[in-house]
Amino acid sequence: MGIRYYAYAFDADRTEEALKDPMSVISDDPLADAWGMEPGFTVGVIGEREPAPERDLLYLDKAWSQLQWVVASLETQGDGAYRMFVGDVSMTDRGWIPWSRTITPDEALRVRDGLASISDEDVERVLRRQGRRPPMGPDTDDLLHFLGKARAFVDQVVREGRGFAYMIG
Template sequence: MGIRYYAYAFDSENTEQVLMDPLGFVSRDPLADAWGMEPGATIGYPTFKQSTPERDMLYLDKAWRQLQWLTGPSAEGRDARPAFRMFEGEVTMHHDGWESWIRALTPAEMVAIAEDLETISEDTMRVQGTTTSCALSDSDAEYAIPYLRRARTFVRALADEGRGMVYLIG
């Protein structure tokens, strides 16, 4: 099925608890949340409509990698953008599959991330993706652009509401 990206919002009063146990704020079955399936079901029919409210969950499918390349440091020496904080991370592969990457971002961090995401235009993604070391193909950029829009909307709402997020790549 592949490695995917899921983020869950949390209210500011939970920040300390989230920082101590970020996994405690992630659904037991994030793919079911994203695809509109019954959690834990081994057989079922996805609705492909996110069952967790969009205010509370961001699903980036496999586009996190393109967004990570776009915002991360480059071989040319470019520093990572502030938005990289929400895409940074790699799973740890082992003989049974992988161990997910998880990170909590505080409400204070969301402001800079939201401001940075707003400066990344779709044209920038298309052009920069083909001129940096990540060399996004046109199809990669086109795939990731709708997810960039979702990320921008989700993070802006978190910043405006004073909420943070926990994200999982896995």
């Protein structure tokens, strides 16, 4: 199925809980939330139920690694947008262990500003650089679509004074 990226917004009063354990604010079945399936599904039809609201869930599918690579190429300090893409799974002989992290409401402001500072042209320029190849992933239009989803999600999180926790796994 592949390694995917999910971010769940949480209210500011849950910040300490989320810092102690990011998974406490992440669903037990984020793929079901993203695809509108019943939790724990093994066979079914996508859209059996409503996907989680976009104000609460950001689903970047497998584009996260390419976004991580592009944003890291553009940020020198890694203190803005890159904060929401840091991490990778830990591989074991039985599969992978997900990576999770909490972004506090204060950190979400820096992430939002970092995302806003990255133009579509910046992304296209990074992708065209000679001698550099991003990890396998979506084409440029799809990548820009996912970046737009990330911007919209973080904008909403900041407007509502919330934070978010994400999982790569």
